[in-house]
Amino acid sequence: MATNDPVCAYSTVLMGSPILLKLFELNEALARQVFRLIKQQENLLTVNRTPSEVMNVNLAAGQHPVNVSPSVFELIRCAKAVSLMPDSIFNFTIGPVVKCWKIGFQGNSVPSDAELQARLMRCNPQDVILDEKKQTVFLAKAGMEIDLGAIAKGYIADCVQALLHQQGISRALINLGGNVQTLGAPDSQAGWAIGLKKPFGAADELIGVIEVVNKSVVTSGIYERFFELDGQIYHHILDAKTGYPLDNELLSVTIISDRSIDGDIYTTLLYGMGVEKGIAYLAAHPALDAIFITRDKQVICSSSRQFNFALLDNRYQLSYWQ
Known part of the structure:
Protein backbone atom coordinates (compact mmCIF):
# COMPACT_ATOMS: atom_id res chain seq x y z
CA MET A 1 0.00 0.00 0.00
CA ALA A 2 1.62 3.24 -1.12
CA THR A 3 1.18 6.16 1.27
CA ASN A 4 3.05 9.27 2.38
CA ASP A 5 2.23 8.50 6.01
CA PRO A 6 4.52 6.38 8.18
CA VAL A 7 2.60 3.23 9.02
CA CYS A 8 3.48 1.43 12.23
CA ALA A 9 2.61 -2.25 11.98
CA TYR A 10 2.26 -4.52 15.00
CA SER A 11 1.65 -8.24 14.75
CA THR A 12 1.16 -11.34 16.87
CA VAL A 13 -0.59 -14.71 16.68
CA LEU A 14 -3.90 -15.16 18.51
CA MET A 15 -6.98 -17.34 17.90
CA GLY A 16 -4.75 -19.54 15.76
CA SER A 17 -4.33 -16.73 13.23
CA PRO A 18 -1.83 -13.95 12.48
CA ILE A 19 -3.12 -10.64 13.86
CA LEU A 20 -2.05 -7.34 12.28
CA LEU A 21 -2.60 -3.83 13.63
CA LYS A 22 -1.65 -0.78 11.56
CA LEU A 23 -1.42 2.66 13.17
CA PHE A 24 -0.04 6.02 12.08
CA GLU A 25 1.92 6.57 15.25
CA LEU A 26 4.46 4.64 17.26
CA ASN A 27 2.34 3.38 20.16
CA GLU A 28 3.47 0.04 21.53
CA ALA A 29 1.36 0.51 24.66
CA LEU A 30 -1.82 0.78 22.59
CA ALA A 31 -0.82 -2.24 20.50
CA ARG A 32 -0.35 -4.27 23.67
CA GLN A 33 -3.75 -3.07 24.90
CA VAL A 34 -5.38 -4.18 21.63
CA PHE A 35 -3.75 -7.61 21.72
CA ARG A 36 -4.68 -8.01 25.39
CA LEU A 37 -8.32 -7.23 24.54
CA ILE A 38 -8.30 -9.83 21.76
CA LYS A 39 -6.81 -12.44 24.10
CA GLN A 40 -9.39 -11.69 26.80
CA GLN A 41 -12.26 -12.11 24.35
CA GLU A 42 -10.74 -15.28 22.92
CA ASN A 43 -10.55 -16.75 26.43
CA LEU A 44 -14.28 -16.13 26.88
CA LEU A 45 -15.40 -17.54 23.53
CA THR A 46 -13.08 -20.41 22.61
CA VAL A 47 -14.37 -23.98 22.33
CA ASN A 48 -10.88 -25.45 22.08
CA ARG A 49 -9.87 -25.32 25.72
CA THR A 50 -11.14 -24.73 29.24
CA PRO A 51 -11.90 -22.64 31.07
CA SER A 52 -14.05 -20.51 28.79
CA GLU A 53 -17.65 -19.44 29.15
CA VAL A 54 -18.69 -21.20 25.95
CA MET A 55 -16.93 -24.41 26.99
CA ASN A 56 -18.70 -24.24 30.35
CA VAL A 57 -22.04 -24.09 28.51
CA ASN A 58 -21.11 -27.05 26.32
CA LEU A 59 -19.90 -29.17 29.23
CA ALA A 60 -23.25 -28.65 30.99
CA ALA A 61 -25.33 -29.73 27.97
CA GLY A 62 -28.39 -31.70 29.05
CA GLN A 63 -27.63 -31.03 32.72
CA HIS A 64 -28.16 -27.44 33.86
CA PRO A 65 -28.11 -23.77 32.75
CA VAL A 66 -24.84 -21.83 32.94
CA ASN A 67 -24.38 -18.17 33.85
CA VAL A 68 -22.42 -16.18 31.28
CA SER A 69 -21.26 -12.57 31.04
CA PRO A 70 -23.57 -10.03 29.34
CA SER A 71 -21.37 -9.79 26.23
CA VAL A 72 -21.26 -13.56 25.75
CA PHE A 73 -25.01 -13.84 26.36
CA GLU A 74 -25.69 -11.18 23.72
CA LEU A 75 -23.41 -12.91 21.22
CA ILE A 76 -25.18 -16.23 21.82
CA ARG A 77 -28.57 -14.52 21.48
CA CYS A 78 -27.44 -13.00 18.16
CA ALA A 79 -26.11 -16.35 16.89
CA LYS A 80 -29.37 -18.10 17.79
CA ALA A 81 -31.47 -15.46 16.03
CA VAL A 82 -29.41 -15.73 12.83
CA SER A 83 -29.50 -19.53 13.00
CA LEU A 84 -33.31 -19.44 13.13
CA MET A 85 -33.74 -17.16 10.12
CA ASN A 91 -26.11 -22.73 12.61
CA PHE A 92 -24.10 -22.11 15.77
CA THR A 93 -25.08 -25.54 17.16
CA ILE A 94 -23.48 -27.48 14.30
CA GLY A 95 -20.37 -28.28 16.34
CA PRO A 96 -21.01 -32.05 16.53
CA VAL A 97 -21.17 -32.25 12.72
CA VAL A 98 -18.07 -30.08 12.29
CA LYS A 99 -16.13 -32.39 14.59
CA CYS A 100 -17.36 -35.37 12.60
CA TRP A 101 -15.85 -34.00 9.38
CA LYS A 102 -12.60 -32.63 10.93
CA ILE A 103 -12.16 -30.38 7.86
CA GLY A 104 -9.10 -28.24 8.43
CA PHE A 105 -7.94 -30.60 11.19
CA GLN A 106 -6.46 -33.52 9.22
CA GLY A 107 -9.89 -34.66 8.10
CA ASN A 108 -9.70 -36.71 4.90
CA SER A 109 -12.69 -39.03 4.98
CA VAL A 110 -16.42 -38.64 4.38
CA PRO A 111 -18.66 -39.55 7.34
CA SER A 112 -21.50 -41.97 6.75
CA ASP A 113 -24.97 -40.57 6.23
CA ALA A 114 -26.14 -42.40 9.35
CA GLU A 115 -23.46 -40.75 11.47
CA LEU A 116 -24.29 -37.30 10.11
CA GLN A 117 -28.01 -37.77 10.70
CA ALA A 118 -27.36 -38.88 14.28
CA ARG A 119 -25.25 -35.81 14.96
CA LEU A 120 -27.72 -33.46 13.28
CA MET A 121 -30.23 -34.50 15.94
CA ARG A 122 -28.06 -32.53 18.38
CA CYS A 123 -27.82 -29.44 16.16
CA ASN A 124 -31.17 -27.66 16.67
CA PRO A 125 -30.82 -23.98 17.67
CA GLN A 126 -34.29 -24.17 19.22
CA ASP A 127 -32.75 -26.41 21.90
CA VAL A 128 -30.59 -23.52 23.16
CA ILE A 129 -32.63 -22.07 26.02
CA LEU A 130 -31.81 -18.48 26.98
CA ASP A 131 -32.92 -16.78 30.19
CA GLU A 132 -32.33 -13.07 29.71
CA LYS A 133 -33.21 -12.15 33.29
CA LYS A 134 -30.78 -14.66 34.79
CA GLN A 135 -28.26 -14.38 31.93
CA THR A 136 -28.09 -18.16 31.61
CA VAL A 137 -27.68 -20.51 28.66
CA PHE A 138 -28.92 -24.11 28.69
CA LEU A 139 -28.35 -26.71 26.00
CA ALA A 140 -31.39 -28.95 26.33
CA LYS A 141 -29.85 -32.14 24.89
CA ALA A 142 -26.78 -34.00 26.07
CA GLY A 143 -24.03 -33.92 23.47
CA MET A 144 -25.02 -30.51 22.09
CA GLU A 145 -22.30 -27.95 21.46
CA ILE A 146 -22.44 -24.31 20.51
CA ASP A 147 -19.60 -22.72 18.59
CA LEU A 148 -19.31 -18.95 18.16
CA GLY A 149 -16.29 -19.25 15.88
CA ALA A 150 -18.33 -18.13 12.87
CA ILE A 151 -18.92 -14.70 14.43
CA ALA A 152 -16.26 -14.39 17.13
CA LYS A 153 -13.63 -12.70 14.96
CA GLY A 154 -16.12 -10.15 13.70
CA TYR A 155 -17.30 -9.38 17.21
CA ILE A 156 -13.72 -9.00 18.46
CA ALA A 157 -12.75 -6.80 15.49
CA ASP A 158 -15.64 -4.50 16.37
CA CYS A 159 -14.46 -4.43 20.01
CA VAL A 160 -11.00 -3.38 18.81
CA GLN A 161 -12.50 -0.66 16.63
CA ALA A 162 -14.45 0.67 19.63
CA LEU A 163 -11.29 0.68 21.76
CA LEU A 164 -9.33 2.58 19.11
CA HIS A 165 -12.13 5.16 18.85
CA GLN A 166 -12.05 5.56 22.63
CA GLN A 167 -8.31 6.21 22.44
CA GLY A 168 -8.83 8.96 19.88
CA ILE A 169 -7.49 6.97 16.93
CA SER A 170 -9.10 8.04 13.65
CA ARG A 171 -7.01 6.02 11.18
CA ALA A 172 -6.10 2.38 11.68
CA GLY A 191 -9.05 4.10 1.13
CA ILE A 207 -7.79 -11.90 -7.54
CA GLY A 208 -8.23 -8.20 -6.86
CA VAL A 209 -7.85 -5.29 -4.46
CA ILE A 210 -10.68 -3.51 -2.71
CA GLU A 211 -10.42 0.02 -1.26
CA VAL A 212 -12.63 0.97 1.68
CA VAL A 213 -12.99 3.76 4.24
CA ASN A 214 -14.42 3.08 7.71
CA LYS A 215 -15.64 -0.33 6.58
CA SER A 216 -15.20 -3.98 7.45
CA VAL A 217 -14.21 -6.52 4.80
CA VAL A 218 -14.88 -10.20 5.51
CA THR A 219 -14.51 -13.09 3.07
CA SER A 220 -15.71 -16.67 3.37
CA GLY A 221 -14.65 -19.16 0.72
CA ILE A 222 -14.63 -22.88 0.13
CA TYR A 223 -10.86 -22.80 -0.50
CA GLU A 224 -10.08 -21.78 3.09
CA ARG A 225 -10.46 -25.25 4.63
CA PHE A 226 -11.09 -28.35 2.54
CA PHE A 227 -9.85 -31.75 1.53
CA GLU A 228 -10.09 -33.58 -1.80
CA LEU A 229 -11.09 -37.22 -2.17
CA ASP A 230 -11.63 -39.08 -5.45
CA GLY A 231 -11.70 -35.78 -7.34
CA GLN A 232 -14.37 -34.27 -5.08
CA ILE A 233 -13.68 -31.25 -2.87
CA TYR A 234 -15.22 -31.29 0.61
CA HIS A 235 -15.11 -27.83 2.19
CA HIS A 236 -15.95 -26.38 5.60
CA ILE A 237 -19.17 -24.48 4.70
CA LEU A 238 -21.70 -27.06 5.78
CA ASP A 239 -25.42 -27.24 5.04
CA ALA A 240 -27.09 -27.34 8.46
CA LYS A 241 -29.97 -29.35 7.02
CA THR A 242 -27.97 -32.18 5.43
CA GLY A 243 -24.65 -32.07 7.25
CA TYR A 244 -22.75 -32.10 3.94
CA PRO A 245 -20.72 -29.25 2.37
CA LEU A 246 -23.04 -26.87 0.54
CA ASP A 247 -22.80 -27.22 -3.22
CA ASN A 248 -23.67 -24.21 -5.38
CA GLU A 249 -22.12 -21.89 -7.96
CA LEU A 250 -19.99 -19.95 -5.47
CA LEU A 251 -16.33 -20.09 -4.53
CA SER A 252 -16.47 -17.18 -2.10
CA VAL A 253 -18.49 -14.26 -0.77
CA THR A 254 -17.00 -11.00 0.52
CA ILE A 255 -19.13 -8.65 2.62
CA ILE A 256 -18.44 -4.92 2.97
CA ILE A 265 -23.01 -13.38 9.53
CA TYR A 266 -23.81 -12.39 5.97
CA THR A 267 -20.91 -14.11 4.24
CA THR A 268 -22.45 -17.34 5.48
CA HIS A 285 -30.24 -4.06 2.97
CA PRO A 286 -28.41 -1.01 1.55
CA ALA A 287 -25.92 -0.93 4.43
CA LEU A 288 -24.34 -4.10 3.02
CA ASP A 289 -22.44 -4.76 -0.19
CA ALA A 290 -21.01 -8.02 -1.48
CA ILE A 291 -18.55 -9.45 -3.97
CA PHE A 292 -19.39 -12.94 -5.26
CA ILE A 293 -16.77 -15.12 -6.96
CA THR A 294 -18.25 -17.99 -8.93
CA ARG A 295 -16.96 -21.32 -10.21
CA ASP A 296 -17.27 -20.09 -13.82
CA LYS A 297 -14.79 -17.26 -13.13
CA GLN A 298 -17.22 -14.40 -12.59
CA VAL A 299 -16.58 -11.63 -10.06
CA ILE A 300 -19.98 -10.06 -9.36
CA CYS A 301 -20.25 -6.92 -7.22
CA SER A 302 -23.65 -6.09 -5.76
CA SER A 303 -22.89 -2.38 -6.30
CA SER A 304 -20.01 0.05 -5.88
CA ARG A 305 -21.57 2.24 -3.20
CA GLN A 306 -19.06 1.55 -0.43
CA PHE A 307 -15.86 0.47 -2.16
CA ASN A 308 -13.62 0.55 -5.20
CA PHE A 309 -12.51 -2.76 -6.68
CA ALA A 310 -9.63 -3.45 -9.08
CA LEU A 311 -9.54 -6.86 -10.77
CA LEU A 312 -6.00 -8.26 -11.07
CA ASP A 313 -6.68 -11.58 -12.84
CA ASN A 314 -7.86 -11.26 -16.45
CA ARG A 315 -9.08 -14.87 -16.44
CA TYR A 316 -12.04 -13.62 -14.41
CA GLN A 317 -14.82 -11.34 -15.66
CA LEU A 318 -15.91 -8.40 -13.50
CA SER A 319 -19.49 -7.13 -13.46
CA TYR A 320 -21.71 -4.93 -11.28
CA TRP A 321 -25.28 -5.90 -10.58
CA GLN A 322 -26.35 -2.27 -10.12
Missing part, protein backbone atom coordinates in the same frame (compact mmCIF):
# COMPACT_ATOMS: atom_id res chain seq x y z
CA PRO A 86 -35.71 -18.82 7.28
CA ASP A 87 -33.49 -20.99 5.05
CA SER A 88 -30.37 -19.97 7.01
CA ILE A 89 -27.31 -22.21 6.62
CA PHE A 90 -25.80 -20.41 9.62
CA LEU A 173 -6.52 -1.14 10.34
CA ILE A 174 -6.97 -4.39 12.24
CA ASN A 175 -6.75 -7.75 10.48
CA LEU A 176 -7.85 -10.74 12.57
CA GLY A 177 -6.78 -13.45 10.18
CA GLY A 178 -9.28 -12.56 7.45
CA ASN A 179 -11.65 -10.19 9.26
CA VAL A 180 -10.44 -6.70 8.33
CA GLN A 181 -11.87 -3.65 10.09
CA THR A 182 -10.75 -0.14 9.13
CA LEU A 183 -10.87 3.32 10.63
CA GLY A 184 -10.62 6.28 8.27
CA ALA A 185 -8.09 6.01 5.45
CA PRO A 186 -4.44 6.84 4.80
CA ASP A 187 -3.85 10.40 3.62
CA SER A 188 -3.81 10.89 -0.16
CA GLN A 189 -5.36 7.46 -0.66
CA ALA A 190 -8.90 6.56 -1.76
CA TRP A 192 -7.36 1.16 2.76
CA ALA A 193 -6.24 -1.27 0.05
CA ILE A 194 -7.18 -4.83 0.97
CA GLY A 195 -6.28 -7.78 -1.21
CA LEU A 196 -8.84 -10.50 -1.96
CA LYS A 197 -7.27 -13.93 -2.22
CA LYS A 198 -7.63 -15.88 -5.44
CA PRO A 199 -9.66 -19.04 -4.79
CA PHE A 200 -7.35 -22.09 -4.69
CA GLY A 201 -4.44 -19.84 -5.69
CA ALA A 202 -1.03 -19.53 -4.07
CA ALA A 203 -0.88 -18.05 -0.57
CA ASP A 204 0.01 -14.58 -1.87
CA GLU A 205 -2.01 -14.69 -5.12
CA LEU A 206 -4.74 -12.04 -5.33
CA SER A 257 -20.23 -3.51 6.02
CA ASP A 258 -19.90 -1.14 8.95
CA ARG A 259 -19.68 -3.91 11.54
CA SER A 260 -17.35 -6.87 11.14
CA ILE A 261 -19.80 -9.16 12.94
CA ASP A 262 -22.28 -8.44 10.13
CA GLY A 263 -19.60 -9.50 7.66
CA ASP A 264 -19.26 -12.82 9.49
CA LEU A 269 -26.07 -16.38 4.81
CA LEU A 270 -25.37 -15.10 1.29
CA TYR A 271 -23.21 -18.08 0.43
CA GLY A 272 -26.22 -20.23 1.23
CA MET A 273 -28.50 -18.06 -0.90
CA GLY A 274 -26.32 -18.02 -4.02
CA VAL A 275 -25.81 -15.04 -6.31
CA GLU A 276 -29.33 -14.24 -7.52
CA LYS A 277 -31.11 -14.59 -4.18
CA GLY A 278 -28.18 -12.93 -2.42
CA ILE A 279 -28.35 -9.88 -4.67
CA ALA A 280 -32.12 -9.65 -4.14
CA TYR A 281 -31.57 -9.81 -0.38
CA LEU A 282 -28.96 -7.05 -0.51
CA ALA A 283 -31.36 -4.77 -2.39
CA ALA A 284 -33.38 -4.56 0.83
Whole structure:
Protein backbone atom coordinates (compact mmCIF):
# COMPACT_ATOMS: atom_id res chain seq x y z
CA MET A 1 0.00 0.00 0.00
CA ALA A 2 1.62 3.24 -1.12
CA THR A 3 1.18 6.16 1.27
CA ASN A 4 3.05 9.27 2.38
CA ASP A 5 2.23 8.50 6.01
CA PRO A 6 4.52 6.38 8.18
CA VAL A 7 2.60 3.23 9.02
CA CYS A 8 3.48 1.43 12.23
CA ALA A 9 2.61 -2.25 11.98
CA TYR A 10 2.26 -4.52 15.00
CA SER A 11 1.65 -8.24 14.75
CA THR A 12 1.16 -11.34 16.87
CA VAL A 13 -0.59 -14.71 16.68
CA LEU A 14 -3.90 -15.16 18.51
CA MET A 15 -6.98 -17.34 17.90
CA GLY A 16 -4.75 -19.54 15.76
CA SER A 17 -4.33 -16.73 13.23
CA PRO A 18 -1.83 -13.95 12.48
CA ILE A 19 -3.12 -10.64 13.86
CA LEU A 20 -2.05 -7.34 12.28
CA LEU A 21 -2.60 -3.83 13.63
CA LYS A 22 -1.65 -0.78 11.56
CA LEU A 23 -1.42 2.66 13.17
CA PHE A 24 -0.04 6.02 12.08
CA GLU A 25 1.92 6.57 15.25
CA LEU A 26 4.46 4.64 17.26
CA ASN A 27 2.34 3.38 20.16
CA GLU A 28 3.47 0.04 21.53
CA ALA A 29 1.36 0.51 24.66
CA LEU A 30 -1.82 0.78 22.59
CA ALA A 31 -0.82 -2.24 20.50
CA ARG A 32 -0.35 -4.27 23.67
CA GLN A 33 -3.75 -3.07 24.90
CA VAL A 34 -5.38 -4.18 21.63
CA PHE A 35 -3.75 -7.61 21.72
CA ARG A 36 -4.68 -8.01 25.39
CA LEU A 37 -8.32 -7.23 24.54
CA ILE A 38 -8.30 -9.83 21.76
CA LYS A 39 -6.81 -12.44 24.10
CA GLN A 40 -9.39 -11.69 26.80
CA GLN A 41 -12.26 -12.11 24.35
CA GLU A 42 -10.74 -15.28 22.92
CA ASN A 43 -10.55 -16.75 26.43
CA LEU A 44 -14.28 -16.13 26.88
CA LEU A 45 -15.40 -17.54 23.53
CA THR A 46 -13.08 -20.41 22.61
CA VAL A 47 -14.37 -23.98 22.33
CA ASN A 48 -10.88 -25.45 22.08
CA ARG A 49 -9.87 -25.32 25.72
CA THR A 50 -11.14 -24.73 29.24
CA PRO A 51 -11.90 -22.64 31.07
CA SER A 52 -14.05 -20.51 28.79
CA GLU A 53 -17.65 -19.44 29.15
CA VAL A 54 -18.69 -21.20 25.95
CA MET A 55 -16.93 -24.41 26.99
CA ASN A 56 -18.70 -24.24 30.35
CA VAL A 57 -22.04 -24.09 28.51
CA ASN A 58 -21.11 -27.05 26.32
CA LEU A 59 -19.90 -29.17 29.23
CA ALA A 60 -23.25 -28.65 30.99
CA ALA A 61 -25.33 -29.73 27.97
CA GLY A 62 -28.39 -31.70 29.05
CA GLN A 63 -27.63 -31.03 32.72
CA HIS A 64 -28.16 -27.44 33.86
CA PRO A 65 -28.11 -23.77 32.75
CA VAL A 66 -24.84 -21.83 32.94
CA ASN A 67 -24.38 -18.17 33.85
CA VAL A 68 -22.42 -16.18 31.28
CA SER A 69 -21.26 -12.57 31.04
CA PRO A 70 -23.57 -10.03 29.34
CA SER A 71 -21.37 -9.79 26.23
CA VAL A 72 -21.26 -13.56 25.75
CA PHE A 73 -25.01 -13.84 26.36
CA GLU A 74 -25.69 -11.18 23.72
CA LEU A 75 -23.41 -12.91 21.22
CA ILE A 76 -25.18 -16.23 21.82
CA ARG A 77 -28.57 -14.52 21.48
CA CYS A 78 -27.44 -13.00 18.16
CA ALA A 79 -26.11 -16.35 16.89
CA LYS A 80 -29.37 -18.10 17.79
CA ALA A 81 -31.47 -15.46 16.03
CA VAL A 82 -29.41 -15.73 12.83
CA SER A 83 -29.50 -19.53 13.00
CA LEU A 84 -33.31 -19.44 13.13
CA MET A 85 -33.74 -17.16 10.12
CA PRO A 86 -35.71 -18.82 7.28
CA ASP A 87 -33.49 -20.99 5.05
CA SER A 88 -30.37 -19.97 7.01
CA ILE A 89 -27.31 -22.21 6.62
CA PHE A 90 -25.80 -20.41 9.62
CA ASN A 91 -26.11 -22.73 12.61
CA PHE A 92 -24.10 -22.11 15.77
CA THR A 93 -25.08 -25.54 17.16
CA ILE A 94 -23.48 -27.48 14.30
CA GLY A 95 -20.37 -28.28 16.34
CA PRO A 96 -21.01 -32.05 16.53
CA VAL A 97 -21.17 -32.25 12.72
CA VAL A 98 -18.07 -30.08 12.29
CA LYS A 99 -16.13 -32.39 14.59
CA CYS A 100 -17.36 -35.37 12.60
CA TRP A 101 -15.85 -34.00 9.38
CA LYS A 102 -12.60 -32.63 10.93
CA ILE A 103 -12.16 -30.38 7.86
CA GLY A 104 -9.10 -28.24 8.43
CA PHE A 105 -7.94 -30.60 11.19
CA GLN A 106 -6.46 -33.52 9.22
CA GLY A 107 -9.89 -34.66 8.10
CA ASN A 108 -9.70 -36.71 4.90
CA SER A 109 -12.69 -39.03 4.98
CA VAL A 110 -16.42 -38.64 4.38
CA PRO A 111 -18.66 -39.55 7.34
CA SER A 112 -21.50 -41.97 6.75
CA ASP A 113 -24.97 -40.57 6.23
CA ALA A 114 -26.14 -42.40 9.35
CA GLU A 115 -23.46 -40.75 11.47
CA LEU A 116 -24.29 -37.30 10.11
CA GLN A 117 -28.01 -37.77 10.70
CA ALA A 118 -27.36 -38.88 14.28
CA ARG A 119 -25.25 -35.81 14.96
CA LEU A 120 -27.72 -33.46 13.28
CA MET A 121 -30.23 -34.50 15.94
CA ARG A 122 -28.06 -32.53 18.38
CA CYS A 123 -27.82 -29.44 16.16
CA ASN A 124 -31.17 -27.66 16.67
CA PRO A 125 -30.82 -23.98 17.67
CA GLN A 126 -34.29 -24.17 19.22
CA ASP A 127 -32.75 -26.41 21.90
CA VAL A 128 -30.59 -23.52 23.16
CA ILE A 129 -32.63 -22.07 26.02
CA LEU A 130 -31.81 -18.48 26.98
CA ASP A 131 -32.92 -16.78 30.19
CA GLU A 132 -32.33 -13.07 29.71
CA LYS A 133 -33.21 -12.15 33.29
CA LYS A 134 -30.78 -14.66 34.79
CA GLN A 135 -28.26 -14.38 31.93
CA THR A 136 -28.09 -18.16 31.61
CA VAL A 137 -27.68 -20.51 28.66
CA PHE A 138 -28.92 -24.11 28.69
CA LEU A 139 -28.35 -26.71 26.00
CA ALA A 140 -31.39 -28.95 26.33
CA LYS A 141 -29.85 -32.14 24.89
CA ALA A 142 -26.78 -34.00 26.07
CA GLY A 143 -24.03 -33.92 23.47
CA MET A 144 -25.02 -30.51 22.09
CA GLU A 145 -22.30 -27.95 21.46
CA ILE A 146 -22.44 -24.31 20.51
CA ASP A 147 -19.60 -22.72 18.59
CA LEU A 148 -19.31 -18.95 18.16
CA GLY A 149 -16.29 -19.25 15.88
CA ALA A 150 -18.33 -18.13 12.87
CA ILE A 151 -18.92 -14.70 14.43
CA ALA A 152 -16.26 -14.39 17.13
CA LYS A 153 -13.63 -12.70 14.96
CA GLY A 154 -16.12 -10.15 13.70
CA TYR A 155 -17.30 -9.38 17.21
CA ILE A 156 -13.72 -9.00 18.46
CA ALA A 157 -12.75 -6.80 15.49
CA ASP A 158 -15.64 -4.50 16.37
CA CYS A 159 -14.46 -4.43 20.01
CA VAL A 160 -11.00 -3.38 18.81
CA GLN A 161 -12.50 -0.66 16.63
CA ALA A 162 -14.45 0.67 19.63
CA LEU A 163 -11.29 0.68 21.76
CA LEU A 164 -9.33 2.58 19.11
CA HIS A 165 -12.13 5.16 18.85
CA GLN A 166 -12.05 5.56 22.63
CA GLN A 167 -8.31 6.21 22.44
CA GLY A 168 -8.83 8.96 19.88
CA ILE A 169 -7.49 6.97 16.93
CA SER A 170 -9.10 8.04 13.65
CA ARG A 171 -7.01 6.02 11.18
CA ALA A 172 -6.10 2.38 11.68
CA LEU A 173 -6.52 -1.14 10.34
CA ILE A 174 -6.97 -4.39 12.24
CA ASN A 175 -6.75 -7.75 10.48
CA LEU A 176 -7.85 -10.74 12.57
CA GLY A 177 -6.78 -13.45 10.18
CA GLY A 178 -9.28 -12.56 7.45
CA ASN A 179 -11.65 -10.19 9.26
CA VAL A 180 -10.44 -6.70 8.33
CA GLN A 181 -11.87 -3.65 10.09
CA THR A 182 -10.75 -0.14 9.13
CA LEU A 183 -10.87 3.32 10.63
CA GLY A 184 -10.62 6.28 8.27
CA ALA A 185 -8.09 6.01 5.45
CA PRO A 186 -4.44 6.84 4.80
CA ASP A 187 -3.85 10.40 3.62
CA SER A 188 -3.81 10.89 -0.16
CA GLN A 189 -5.36 7.46 -0.66
CA ALA A 190 -8.90 6.56 -1.76
CA GLY A 191 -9.05 4.10 1.13
CA TRP A 192 -7.36 1.16 2.76
CA ALA A 193 -6.24 -1.27 0.05
CA ILE A 194 -7.18 -4.83 0.97
CA GLY A 195 -6.28 -7.78 -1.21
CA LEU A 196 -8.84 -10.50 -1.96
CA LYS A 197 -7.27 -13.93 -2.22
CA LYS A 198 -7.63 -15.88 -5.44
CA PRO A 199 -9.66 -19.04 -4.79
CA PHE A 200 -7.35 -22.09 -4.69
CA GLY A 201 -4.44 -19.84 -5.69
CA ALA A 202 -1.03 -19.53 -4.07
CA ALA A 203 -0.88 -18.05 -0.57
CA ASP A 204 0.01 -14.58 -1.87
CA GLU A 205 -2.01 -14.69 -5.12
CA LEU A 206 -4.74 -12.04 -5.33
CA ILE A 207 -7.79 -11.90 -7.54
CA GLY A 208 -8.23 -8.20 -6.86
CA VAL A 209 -7.85 -5.29 -4.46
CA ILE A 210 -10.68 -3.51 -2.71
CA GLU A 211 -10.42 0.02 -1.26
CA VAL A 212 -12.63 0.97 1.68
CA VAL A 213 -12.99 3.76 4.24
CA ASN A 214 -14.42 3.08 7.71
CA LYS A 215 -15.64 -0.33 6.58
CA SER A 216 -15.20 -3.98 7.45
CA VAL A 217 -14.21 -6.52 4.80
CA VAL A 218 -14.88 -10.20 5.51
CA THR A 219 -14.51 -13.09 3.07
CA SER A 220 -15.71 -16.67 3.37
CA GLY A 221 -14.65 -19.16 0.72
CA ILE A 222 -14.63 -22.88 0.13
CA TYR A 223 -10.86 -22.80 -0.50
CA GLU A 224 -10.08 -21.78 3.09
CA ARG A 225 -10.46 -25.25 4.63
CA PHE A 226 -11.09 -28.35 2.54
CA PHE A 227 -9.85 -31.75 1.53
CA GLU A 228 -10.09 -33.58 -1.80
CA LEU A 229 -11.09 -37.22 -2.17
CA ASP A 230 -11.63 -39.08 -5.45
CA GLY A 231 -11.70 -35.78 -7.34
CA GLN A 232 -14.37 -34.27 -5.08
CA ILE A 233 -13.68 -31.25 -2.87
CA TYR A 234 -15.22 -31.29 0.61
CA HIS A 235 -15.11 -27.83 2.19
CA HIS A 236 -15.95 -26.38 5.60
CA ILE A 237 -19.17 -24.48 4.70
CA LEU A 238 -21.70 -27.06 5.78
CA ASP A 239 -25.42 -27.24 5.04
CA ALA A 240 -27.09 -27.34 8.46
CA LYS A 241 -29.97 -29.35 7.02
CA THR A 242 -27.97 -32.18 5.43
CA GLY A 243 -24.65 -32.07 7.25
CA TYR A 244 -22.75 -32.10 3.94
CA PRO A 245 -20.72 -29.25 2.37
CA LEU A 246 -23.04 -26.87 0.54
CA ASP A 247 -22.80 -27.22 -3.22
CA ASN A 248 -23.67 -24.21 -5.38
CA GLU A 249 -22.12 -21.89 -7.96
CA LEU A 250 -19.99 -19.95 -5.47
CA LEU A 251 -16.33 -20.09 -4.53
CA SER A 252 -16.47 -17.18 -2.10
CA VAL A 253 -18.49 -14.26 -0.77
CA THR A 254 -17.00 -11.00 0.52
CA ILE A 255 -19.13 -8.65 2.62
CA ILE A 256 -18.44 -4.92 2.97
CA SER A 257 -20.23 -3.51 6.02
CA ASP A 258 -19.90 -1.14 8.95
CA ARG A 259 -19.68 -3.91 11.54
CA SER A 260 -17.35 -6.87 11.14
CA ILE A 261 -19.80 -9.16 12.94
CA ASP A 262 -22.28 -8.44 10.13
CA GLY A 263 -19.60 -9.50 7.66
CA ASP A 264 -19.26 -12.82 9.49
CA ILE A 265 -23.01 -13.38 9.53
CA TYR A 266 -23.81 -12.39 5.97
CA THR A 267 -20.91 -14.11 4.24
CA THR A 268 -22.45 -17.34 5.48
CA LEU A 269 -26.07 -16.38 4.81
CA LEU A 270 -25.37 -15.10 1.29
CA TYR A 271 -23.21 -18.08 0.43
CA GLY A 272 -26.22 -20.23 1.23
CA MET A 273 -28.50 -18.06 -0.90
CA GLY A 274 -26.32 -18.02 -4.02
CA VAL A 275 -25.81 -15.04 -6.31
CA GLU A 276 -29.33 -14.24 -7.52
CA LYS A 277 -31.11 -14.59 -4.18
CA GLY A 278 -28.18 -12.93 -2.42
CA ILE A 279 -28.35 -9.88 -4.67
CA ALA A 280 -32.12 -9.65 -4.14
CA TYR A 281 -31.57 -9.81 -0.38
CA LEU A 282 -28.96 -7.05 -0.51
CA ALA A 283 -31.36 -4.77 -2.39
CA ALA A 284 -33.38 -4.56 0.83
CA HIS A 285 -30.24 -4.06 2.97
CA PRO A 286 -28.41 -1.01 1.55
CA ALA A 287 -25.92 -0.93 4.43
CA LEU A 288 -24.34 -4.10 3.02
CA ASP A 289 -22.44 -4.76 -0.19
CA ALA A 290 -21.01 -8.02 -1.48
CA ILE A 291 -18.55 -9.45 -3.97
CA PHE A 292 -19.39 -12.94 -5.26
CA ILE A 293 -16.77 -15.12 -6.96
CA THR A 294 -18.25 -17.99 -8.93
CA ARG A 295 -16.96 -21.32 -10.21
CA ASP A 296 -17.27 -20.09 -13.82
CA LYS A 297 -14.79 -17.26 -13.13
CA GLN A 298 -17.22 -14.40 -12.59
CA VAL A 299 -16.58 -11.63 -10.06
CA ILE A 300 -19.98 -10.06 -9.36
CA CYS A 301 -20.25 -6.92 -7.22
CA SER A 302 -23.65 -6.09 -5.76
CA SER A 303 -22.89 -2.38 -6.30
CA SER A 304 -20.01 0.05 -5.88
CA ARG A 305 -21.57 2.24 -3.20
CA GLN A 306 -19.06 1.55 -0.43
CA PHE A 307 -15.86 0.47 -2.16
CA ASN A 308 -13.62 0.55 -5.20
CA PHE A 309 -12.51 -2.76 -6.68
CA ALA A 310 -9.63 -3.45 -9.08
CA LEU A 311 -9.54 -6.86 -10.77
CA LEU A 312 -6.00 -8.26 -11.07
CA ASP A 313 -6.68 -11.58 -12.84
CA ASN A 314 -7.86 -11.26 -16.45
CA ARG A 315 -9.08 -14.87 -16.44
CA TYR A 316 -12.04 -13.62 -14.41
CA GLN A 317 -14.82 -11.34 -15.66
CA LEU A 318 -15.91 -8.40 -13.50
CA SER A 319 -19.49 -7.13 -13.46
CA TYR A 320 -21.71 -4.93 -11.28
CA TRP A 321 -25.28 -5.90 -10.58
CA GLN A 322 -26.35 -2.27 -10.12
